[in-house]
Amino acid sequence: MFQPPYPIPSARCRRMAWxxxxxVLSSGCATSAALSPPANASTTVALAPAEAxxxxxxxxxGRYALVELGADAAQRYLMQQVIDIALxxxxxxxxxDAVRYLLLRSGYQPCAGDGEAGRLYALPLPAADLHLGPMTLHDAxxxxxxxxxxVQVDExxxxVCFTPTATTAASTVAPVSPPSGADGTPGAARPMESVPAAEAQP
Incomplete structure (x- = not known):
């Protein structure tokens, strides 16, 4: 009788192995089915609406140059025009004088009846401001x-108007009061004291 080199498992062991x-096979198929997307599912990507x-x-x-039609920034906003002048x-x-010269042919003029700017207009022009530019008109x-x-602009x-800042408006020069007399009356002259002749001579 032939004897196999290894023991043959019993029927119970074979059933347990199967x-x-x-x-194991059923759990592997379930994992693959859960991870893989369905075949008939379509991926939809939301796109932003295209701007007009x-x-x-x-x-x-000429032959190659294309020039855009329209006004530039200095023409639409006159305060942004670039100036380079020597006063x-x-x-x-x-x-x-410098403000009036600067506003020549700029399209602007000093505000009429600008009484507050009288103090500014009367100041001497610094030598550092004799040449202005290149800069915008507003910066000048x-x-x-x-x-x-x-600087306030009435479009x-x-x-063009000039208004003082809060610090400038609050800083006023206090008037000098005349000396008060002996009786406390403002402006009263103090009486002269008489000095004996003997004491006046050395």
């Missing part, structure tokens, strides 16, 4: 005014 193999692009009108100059260097030039006006004044009337 049962374990079935459990307005074409820029251009005109051809007349007179010895008695004032800030008011702020340079002439200094930090003690605000409706194309006027």
């Amino acid at each position: 049962l374990l193999a079935g459990i 692009v307005t074409p820029i009108p251009v005109v051809r100059y 007349p260097g007179t010895t008695n030039a004032t800030v008011g 006006l702020r340079t002439l005014a200094g930090s003690a004044w605000h 409706a009337n194309r006027g």
